Amino acid sequence: MEDKRILVTGGAGFIGSNLVHYLLGKAEKELGMTISRVVNLDKLTYAGNRSSLVKLESDLRHVFVQGDIQNSELVAYLLREHGINAIMHLAAESHVDRSIDSPEEFIMTNFVGTFRLLDAARIHHKERLAAGVDDFRFLHVSTDEVYGSLGPHDPAFSETTPYSPNSPYSASKAGSDHLARAYVHTFQLPVVTTNCSNNYGPFQFPEKLMPLMIQKVLRGEKLPVYGDGSNVRDWLYVEDHCRGLTLAMLRGKVGETYNIGGKCEMKNIDVVHALIAAVNAERSDLKRDAKELITFVKDRPGHDRRYAIDCSKIGHELGWEPLETFDSGMRKTVRWYLDNEAWIGEIERKYQLQRLGQS
Numbered sequence: 001m002e003d004k005r006i007l008v009t010g011g012a013g014f015i016g017s018n019l020v021h022y023l024l025g026k027a028e029k030e031l032g033m034t035i036s037r038v039v040n041l042d043k044l045t046y047a048g049n050r051s052s053l054v055k056l057e058s059d060l061r062h063v064f065v066q067g068d069i070q071n072s073e074l075v076a077y078l079l080r081e082h083g084i085n086a087i088m089h090l091a092a093e094s095h096v097d098r099s100i101d102s103p104e105e106f107i108m109t110n111f112v113g114t115f116r117l118l119d120a121a122r123i124h125h126k127e128r129l130a131a132g133v134d135d136f137r138f139l140h141v142s143t144d145e146v147y148g149s150l151g152p153h154d155p156a157f158s159e160t161t162p163y164s165p166n167s168p169y170s171a172s173k174a175g176s177d178h179l180a181r182a183y184v185h186t187f188q189l190p191v192v193t194t195n196c197s198n199n200y201g202p203f204q205f206p207e208k209l210m211p212l213m214i215q216k217v218l219r220g221e222k223l224p225v226y227g228d229g230s231n232v233r234d235w236l237y238v239e240d241h242c243r244g245l246t247l248a249m250l251r252g253k254v255g256e257t258y259n260i261g262g263k264c265e266m267k268n269i270d271v272v273h274a275l276i277a278a279v280n281a282e283r284s285d286l287k288r289d290a291k292e293l294i295t296f297v298k299d300r301p302g303h304d305r306r307y308a309i310d311c312s313k314i315g316h317e318l319g320w321e322p323l324e325t326f327d328s329g330m331r332k333t334v335r336w337y338l339d340n341e342a343w344i345g346e347i348e349r350k351y352q353l354q355r356l357g358q359s
């Protein structure tokens with residue numbers, strides 16, 4: 001059975017923390033592998049939270065390191081010291097609105113940081129090959145936003161859709177995808193890339209659509225929806241994504257890209273209505289009809305109209321399918337946020353403190 005010693009970057013963020021839980025929880029049984037080490041390298045920006053990892057404190061396979069992927073020396077040390085044979089690279093600046101307000105950090109982490117990580121991986125892989133070990137994989141985690149925006153009747157994004165990024169976020173991710181591709185072709189670094197649609201689930205920073213709306217419904221605050229709410233996204237429950245990432249890392253073909261999606265296109269306004277219904281189903285004590293709180297606000301500049309993803313390749317080649325429907329995933333998500341108000345409270349307090357610290 002394959003034994004993996006994995007460096008996860010960004011493992012204190014939303015998808016990263018879910019991934020680390022998955023790797024040290026269900027992955028071994030579901031995917032027939034052993035995992036003897038998960039080194040979790042995270043800078044702990046505003047989006048990274050140690051509190052998302054408390055349940056792993058007694059798991060000796062998990063080693064948390066606070067640090068920056070741009071620090072090549074630190075990365076080289078971790079790769080060597082822990083005998084890493086797979087990198088799952090998720091660390092990123094990930095919020096589109098923030099990339100419009102201050103793009104530089106996106107270029108530094110998403111592009112320069114990915115370059116430094118790829119280069120440290122290149123040297124590490126070469127050293128392992130020289131020692132007769134050829135088991136290394138680099139999983140580069142990217143987004144469907146690199147493909148641009150679709151019209152209402154356009155076919156869904158496939159792995160051969162030309163890149164057309166529209167925001168500094170998606171441009172920085174597109175740049176990093178090209179670097180990953182170049183490292184396969186120029187240096188034969190065994191990279192596999194995934195491009196995924198919108199995730200939802202536990203441990204998501206409360207600035208993103210679902211946790212934001214859940215909190216606002218609970219507090220009876222206005223529910224801000226961009227434009228007329230008709231922008232369309234494909235939605236995937238985060239644990240399904242984590243299983244897809246682990247499969248792609250284990251069994252994906254080197255140099256290939258796999259699109260991952262939830263087969264679930266929805267207008268933002270319909271997502272908000274579904275959330276309101278799911279919160280109401282859990283909390284019958286909420287008196288107010290939250291639909292009255294929906295407020296349409298000025299659209300984000302350059303807001304992409306529609307994303308849709310054709311994920312048939314990962315289905316055929318690796319046998320991956322999303323297990324949650326939107327309805328089941330949404331109910332799990334709402335219940336998780338209701339059961340974990342302390343987690344939200346801690347993040348909100350920390351975020352306020354950081355904002356004050358910057359002003």
Ligand SMILES: NC(=O)c1ccc[n+]([C@@H]2O[C@H](COP(=O)([O-])OP(=O)(O)OC[C@H]3O[C@@H](n4cnc5c(N)ncnc54)[C@H](O)[C@@H]3O)[C@@H](O)[C@H]2O)c1
Pocket residue numbers: 009010011012013014015016041042043044045046047048049067068069070089090091092093094095109113141142143144173195196197198199200205
């Ligand atoms: N959230 C989604 O719906 C989605 C969809 C498709 C792809 N992705 C991709 O998945 C990855 C994870 O997304 P997320 O939503 O979990 O992001 P997130 O913002 O919740 O987490 C990012 C994590 O990276 C860490 N980080 C940031 N800069 C770093 C640096 N320089 N060095 C080390 N750590 C750093 C942060 O502290 C944080 O813990 C990203 O690469 C993103 O582009 C996300």
